[in-house]
Structures are given as C-alpha cells and as structure tokens.
Amino acid sequence: MMGENVFYSKESYIGHSWKIIPAIKRNPDISRMIVVAIDNDGLGRMHEYAAWKFQESPIPGQQFGGKGVEYAEFVMEVVKPFIDDTYRTKADRQHTAMIGSSLGGNITQFIGLEYQDRIGCLGVFSSANWLHQEAFNRYIERKKLSPEQRIFIYVGTEEADDTDKTLMAGNIKQAYIDSSLRYYRDLIAGGVGLDNLVLKVQSGAIHSEIPWSENLPDCLRFFAEKW
Numbered sequence: 064m065m066g067e068n069v070f071y072s073k074e075s076y077i078g079h080s081w082k083i084i085p086a087i088k089r090n091p092d093i094s095r096m097i098v099v100a101i102d103n104d105g106l107g108r109m110h111e112y113a114a115w116k117f118q119e120s121p122i123p124g125q126q127f128g129g130k131g132v133e134y135a136e137f138v139m140e141v142v143k144p145f146i147d148d149t150y151r152t153k154a155d156r157q158h159t160a161m162i163g164s165s166l167g168g169n170i171t172q173f174i175g176l177e178y179q180d181r182i183g184c185l186g187v188f189s190s191a192n193w194l195h196q197e198a199f200n201r202y203i204e205r206k207k208l209s210p211e212q213r214i215f216i217y218v219g220t221e222e223a224d225d226t227d228k229t230l231m232a233g234n235i236k237q238a239y240i241d242s243s244l245r246y247y248r249d250l251i252a253g254g255v256g257l258d259n260l261v262l263k264v265q266s267g268a269i270h271s272e273i274p275w276s277e278n279l280p281d282c283l284r285f286f287a288e289k290w
Contacts, residue, residue, distance in 0.1 A: 068272055069100035082276045090280050094287040096160075099146055101138065103167075112166035114173045115198035135174045139181065155183075160286050162186030164275050169194070172246065176202070179209040184286040188217045188275045190246065193238040200245070208253030213289065215261045215282040217275070218243040219268025240264060261285055 072080045087093055104111060114131030147154040159182050163171035168190035175185040192199050222239035247262045263281075268274040 067100070067102045069098070079272045080276065081272055081279055083279060086276070086280045086283065090284065092287075093280065093283045094290045096283075096287075097146070097150055097152055099142065101142065108166055112163075112170040113195060114170070114202075115195040117194045131170050131173050132177075134170060135177055138174060139178050143181075156181055157183045158290060160184035160186065162188070162279075162282065164188035164272075165191050165270065166194075168192075169199075172199070173202075175212065175214070176206050176208075179212055183212060185212065185214045186217075186279075186282040186286075187214065187243075187246070188278070188282075189219065189222055189239060189270055190216075190242055191239070192242040192246065193235075196242060196245075200249070203246075203249045203253070206253070208250065208255055210254045210256050211259065212255060213259045213286060214250060214255065215263075215285050216243050216247055217263045217265070217278050217282070219265045219270065219274055221267055222270040239270070 069081045069083055072082070083098055087095065109117075110130040111134040112131060113129060114135070116129045143154075143159075146152060152158075161171050161174060161182055161184070163169070163186070165188075168187045169192055171185055171187055172190060172192065175182050175187075218239050220240065221236060223235035243262070243264070247260065250260060251257065261281075263278065265274060265278070
C-alpha cells in the first residue's frame with residue numbers, strides 16, 4: 064500500500080522510500096520475489112484504506128473511511144489476477160504476502176482477514192487501527208483465524224504526527240502501541256501460532272518510512288522462512 068513510497072526515495076513524498084530493492088539485493092538469504100506497489104489516491108486513501116468509518120473526523124462535517132471493502136475487492140479480484148496472469152508468480156497462498164504501513168497497515172489487516180485463504184503472509188507496520196478500533200475489535204473477534212498465516216507486526220514508541228492529533232484526543236503514541244498489542248493478542252486468542260507471529264516494538268522510532276525500511280528485511284526474511 065502507498066506504493067509511491069516503495070521503490071525510489073525521489074518518488075516518496077517524504078524523500079525516503081522503503082528501499083525494497085536494496086533490501087532484497089543486500090540480503091541473499093531473502094528469497095527473490097515479485098513486488099507490486101499500488102499507489103494511493105492522496106486524501107482518498109483515508110476512505111479506501113479503512114473498512115469502517117473513522118470514529119472522529121479531522122474535518123468538521125466530513126466523514127472518512129468506509130470504502131475498504133471495495134478496495135479489498137479491487138486488490139484481490141483485479142490486481143492480483145492480472146499480476147498472476149502476466150508474470151511468472153507462485154500464485155498460491157503460501158507465496159502471497161501483503162505489507163502496509165499506517166492506514167496501509169489497517170487495510171492490510173482487513174484484507175489479510177477477509178482473504179485468509181489466499182494470503183499467507185502479512186506485514187503490518189504502525190497500524191492506525193485506533194481510527195476505528197471498536198469496529199475492528201468486533202470484526203476480528205467474529206472471524207475464524209487461520210493458524211498458519213504468518214504475520215509480522217511493527218510499531219514504534221514515538222509514533223504520531225500533527226494530522227493524528229486532529230483525529231484523536233489523548234496519548235496518540237500510546238494508541239499506536241495499544242492497537243498493535245491488541246491485534247497481536249487477538250491473533251493469539253484466535254489460534255494463530257506463536258511461531259507464525261512477530262511483534263516488534265521499537266524504542267524511539269517515529270511514524271516514518273525510515274524505521275519501516277530499516278525493519279523491512281526482517282519482515283521479508285520472516286516470510287521467506289517457509290518459502
């Protein structure tokens with residue numbers, strides 16, 4: 064998700080990409096893979112990356128979120144079949160992974176749950192699930208979880224930016240941590256094995272592509288262990 068930030072720093076809005084090409088080239092123990100980066104629709108991502116309406120809105124009178132179901136269908140029923148038909152992919156569940164950060168982490172969680180039979184690995188970085196935490200809690204509690212799905216969860220202790228402060232009152236840094244911890248606990252409660260889970264809480268890390276790119280090799284390595 065947020066594909067314009069994946070490959071090249073000059074294309075990233077903050078001037079720093081996920082550096083996925085160096086991550087794969089410099090780590091020969093990481094399996095070779097086909098990477099598909101889907102760019103976002105600017106402000107529209109706040110609708111597309113959320114399956115539920117935000118609990119609070121940064122703009123009075125304007126509601127965000129709620130188009131995540133349609134976006135998930137686009138990814139899984141349009142993008143993935145096109146990639147599988149066009150390139151020499153290993154299209155099975157085990158070799159299909161999805162990674163997202165911030166709101167992209169939210170939709171990665173949702174798609175990973177909705178399409179557990181087709182996605183074997185998830186990388187959830189700095190999820191902003193606190194935007195619709197109650198709705199997500201109810202959703203995951205009702206789902207039958209796949210114990211074999213491998214999920215890498217990452218969050219920093221200094222997450223939050225000025226935009227976040229318009230969306231929620233209180234300690235947003237803690238909200239990021241609490242949201243990731245809740246997700247981790249729900250996965251365990253749902254039967255996902257501990258050997259298929261990684262939770263990393265990084266002291267001092269901010270909400271940025273810089274720490275995400277630094278931790279990406281560990282995420283990819285975790286996926287590739289069973290490839």
